[in-house]
Amino acid sequence: MAVPDYKLSSVLCGHSMDVRCVATTTESCILSSSRDRTAKLWHPEGVKDFVNVVTYKGHKNFVSCVCWLPPCEAFPEGLVITGSNDNTILGYNLQDGKVQIHLTGHENVVCSVAPSNDSGILMSSSWDNTARVWNVNKPQMTPTVLKGHQAAVWAIIQLANGAFATASADKHINLWRRDGGKINSLTGHTDCVRGLAVASSNTFLSCANDVTVRLWTNNGECLNTFHGHTNYIYSICINPTIPQGFVTSGEDGAVRVWSAGDCIRELRLPVESVWSVTCLNNGDIVTGSSDGIVRVFTKEPDRYAEETTLSQFEDEVQKVVAASQQEIGGFKLSEIPGPEVLLEPGKSDGQTKLVRRGTNVKCYSWSVEQNTWNEIGDVMGASPPSDGKTMYQGKEYDFVFSVDIKDGAPALKLPFNRNEDPWVVAQAFIHKHDLSQGYLDEVANFIIKNAKLDSLPASSNGFADPFTGEARYVPGSGPVAGLPPPSAADPFTGAGAYTTAAAAATDKPLVPHDSYIRFDQANLKAIHDKLKEFNSKVGDGFNAFSDQQIENIVKLGEMNCIYNAETVTLLKRMLEWPKDILFPVLDVTRLAVRNAEINGQIFDTNHGPNFVRYLLSLLTPDNLPANQMLAMRVLVNAFSALAGEMLVLAARESVLHALVSLAQLNNNTQIAATSLLLNLSVALAQQTDSVELAECIVHLLTRITDSEAYFRGLVALGTILAESPNKIVVQTKIVSNIQLHNKLKRDSSDVDPSFKKICVCSQQILKML
Template sequence: MAVPDYKLSAVLSGHSMDVRCVATTKEFCILSASRDRTAKLWHPEGVKDFVNVVTYKGHKNFVSCVCWLPPCEAYPEGLVITGSNDNCILGYNLQDGSIQITIEGHENAVCSVAPGRDFGVILSSSWDSTAKVWNVSNPRAALLTLKGHQAAVWAVVELGNSTYATASADKTIKLWKKNGELIITLTGHTDCVRGLAVASSESFLSCSNDASIRMWSNMGHCLNTFYGHSNYIYSISLNPVVSNGFATSGEDGSVRLWSGGDCVREIKLPVHSVWSVTCLDNGDIVTGSSDGLIRVFTKDPARYADEATLKQFEDDVEKMQAASQQEIGGFKLSELPGPEVLLEPGKSDGQTKLVRRGTNVKCYSWSAAENTWNEIGDVMGANPASEGKTMYQGKEYDFVFNVDIKDGAPPIKLPYNKNEDPWVAAQAFIHKNNLPQVYLDQVANFIVTNAKLDSLPASSNGSFADPFTGESRYVPGSGTAAGPGAGAGGRDPFTGAGAYTPAPAHAAQPNTDNSLIPHDSYIRFDQANLKAIHEKLKEFNSKIGDGLSPVTDVQLENIVKLGEMNSAYDVETVALLKKMLEWPKEILFPVLDVTRLAVRNKEINGQIFDTSYGPSFVKYLLTLLKPDNLPANIMLSMRILVNAFSDLPGEMLVLAARESVMHSIICLTQLNNNAQIAAASLLLNLSVALAQQPDSVDLAECVIQLLNKITDNEAYFRGLVALGTLLAESPNKLQIQTKIVSNTQLNNRLKRDSATNTVDGNLRKISTCSQQIVRLL
């Protein structure tokens, strides 16, 4: 059949950040919701233009979703409904933007809003793993709460047979009766289910991060599965002028149009993410995307954009496609899967996968014995190194040594430049590869011998300074400096006894190179006094109540041993630790301290952050990140999230909850120094993971807000490294530059610090990092 030639019709510009959702209202109007905390109404003007006639304000965080609620008895003109990461739903007057209703019932970010089939009824879903049904005539209490999913509920719709369908990040869809009773759980998707659309009175559609679309009967039978996208599918919408037609959009930067189950047209956009798609009554396609623009596409030549606009659009698409065809080691980045594929087990021992991590490609091998994917190494790029240099992970080095750590294991790469201090390079190597500290001298001497160094490089003041602390190189056996508050003799606020305090945060320093940015590996909090933790656990264990059973001394000893980096453990002890995490919040902090140490262990990380317990555990940690909670609980919860990045299961769950994590950090106010360092470290790890992702702009905004509240120099330094990493690597660096320059407080301090010349080690590294950021601006 003849396929209509859809072309660009209009580009609507007005939002300053990602457009996360688009919807339609009466008279061909368009609604849009953005991370800039606003929603907008766009009214058609002339044949093909749209004008922003109303901007809806009032949310305190990203506006994630928007819909039009048709007229009802309580609101005869209808309402514009928005949901936000501030956990609230607002209803606005369509014409003047005044707030008519405020709904506060979700405990986390609102993912979707949709009208119910009954007049005046709203459906909503949230990161709190629930969906709710509301009546706008009485918005203070939900009519119904649908609770049963194990992770965020991304979408909710009412089907033609008056049942509800919910789609979740737990990879399932659930069907519910009108009284809230669960009918059936639908499985089939292998990743988060992101969107739902009612296809007919008897069927509905779902789209997923697994790049597939499924059609289901209202009774829960899978009728068909459609493939076409090459990455996550975020949104799906029925096309009213095409028989059995619908449109989808996703992370592959495209919109795809479907008819009768076939993908009949692909529309490429010059963006990384097309977050949302909807269809107007005339069949035109509307998109919201990561570049902050709304675009309208049409098959009617009368509504095509002018030739100059069409040519510019085509050129922009070509540039984006060329960038996506970038090759590393002969592999196109756009065609390689992300780290989410490592959540699925391998099919045979020794099976390998190439995985895209930012602009790098890593190779993993499946170990049937260990039941895990092990990283083999980087797939090297094709860029030639300078004469006499060796390329490693995109950088040039004088040497890239192969270091054999144990028999039977592949050698580990150790990059080194002659102007580096061997002990600093050795320490960075140990930190990156989680090796015992006792290897320091052995690795450093290996560098000295194999690099044939006649003398050690000197710094400008004649003695090499640690780039992490600014101090002279630490040599084992030379003594240790006292941590913050050493010898202070603090008192325990609960018992009045000598204080057990969680280990100071300065034990783990950012593993940055001498330029300080960008940062290229995760950091952790390692230092701890396990003996003190043990004593505090024994004390609290003897006093617990509330129906909780105390554990035995032997069990407590085993719990504490989980905090040792390479200790043996058993599944029962990890299960017991999970049980102890239910202790009352007033005595919880030593359990949190053990947990943040335990999750450094690869196997324990996998058990704590598995798909059954992990999502609820992360959600629980977020409940502890409230301003009115105990300072120790706040700080240690953030340290657990920092150390979660020690292995893939923890990393993936924290990244999945990143918007809630950022929101929690922004809402924290009175933070002590250790909590400031923990917050900055958490944002630093997020920056490493997300630097090359579209939502790096949101993360940069969060970092900027934290930097303006920080008083501790170490925390401020880590925040600067996070900001510099994003600024150097983000695909949206111009937006980040604008945010920094427009923030007078931070911009003035950067200029002031970059001009500072000091011998103080902590202030010097802040000055150096500020200079790097100012250069990037």
């Protein structure tokens, strides 16, 4: 058999975030679902093009999966089915996108949906460790629940003999009877099983994070194991035009085409993850990937893309391949696992893992108390440990101590270099592990004693930068001497915690709020010093700034500064610095945009829209927490003048999507996020589209742990509730969120004086419900 020469055919752009699933309908249409909370229908046009004809909306979180449910008794035109991180399933009319069914019952992310062999029967699986079988002809009927896995169920199919098969992160494949009874549990895969596909009337295929594909009989006998991928395999489907053909995709950024168990073609994409793959009836391969693009590949020359498109695609692939060969911290980037490794729980408190995200590597630490992996930070490029050094979390240290804090608990790791201030390291250590401040001297003296320090190092201001290891600079902080401010102080401004005009007099309404807030305080000297330091390190492709230029740029942060237009142009150029050294530039920018004239130049019609999009791009999980926080602070302060206010409001849908998509929220990020929501609520409370804003606020309030951030979020929500023309809808959003509604009730009776304003605000919101 001649090996088919698959090449790129079409590139379908429209989603703003990862495309997590692709599927097909009749008439060779393509369905795609995305982290941008939408699904899309792409209709073929001409020989090789596709056009987005419908966008399906309605989910409150990522749309993780999509499928086509063929016509049935209740829905003779069929349904587009989506599953989401909001734990629900929606069914849409194919042509107009109207929601026809809304299925609830799963208690965690719905990660796969698929049609059964029987008309009107829908299958789904979830991170809640179950799969469900629904009869959409009889929506009142209780679904059959397949319960028995010990971890997330990533996929479900129905075999030709009528039995169901489910794939799970517990490394097992379970076979089930139609009534939900378990038939068998299949072992063989050594890691999370991610996908399933019916191969014939007697066999089916599975793919897994153990980088293998397995062929099984319907009775559960493993017939063969196939190797080819170099990283997790996420998706598998049958290719109807190749003898015993199937296609797989995965974390190695590749699609592989198989025939009779042999890998006959590899298609490399310019991405980190190819999340999903499916095939059209003509054999063309459709992919959904981490760059938010749907691509179609074909073996038919008349459907190949234009030569310029093919050449550009190959160039992009080569750049990604070259980047994957670089080394970070003594490890080859391509050999460091991707984010799916975080699906497995840690084995001990403080255990760390390196995780590859694109061309960056992040370090995560396992928290037993929180039962989650917490991001520590970026792992920067470094050579393998030199003699006498110890490698810890991608960096070299003179010492890595084990500190026993309490009996029965695992020892905590304490890295230290001789040139560091032991009290600074001790302070960082107790904050990282949420220890009592009373441990400070004890830990510092432990370091001094065990490191055998004869003298303490001199330091410019006594504190180590959390990103570079050099002179400490806390973005946006006032001249606080490095330690976190007391609980009543704003951790960003160093000033008193934010209060509305009525906050001090709690007998007055806190909501609705009627004016914008902003972040004003800053240590301009610290920003200046950090800009000079980074300016000396800026890499190839960036021209260094003179000392005078840096001084002029920093002066833009003064409220009533005297400046010229050239300096603003210099600031715009400095904003093009690499992201790992960008945070002091963002801090200057958020101060500068308070000035109406500078605001007008930063957010002008030529530069402004692209700048807002760039700020939103900094909110993705692969960016520094400081960049995330400061990008939001720039957007908050943009409301200081009309130009910035208008552009942020014009991009409000993208802003809300970015906020909802934020992964881990530290206290700094929480306050920035809810401050932005508060300004949006002041601007939009009386608009009809304020409901989506209210949904975003409700979503974030259930994740907020910082009391000041929570208060700001309450003020934002109360402002919308008081003024929205869709007040009843907003009321329903709040009441239907049981977690938030119960918290409002608890907080409304809290007698703790330190939470007085939260108590009062909760009472005022409850009165409006």
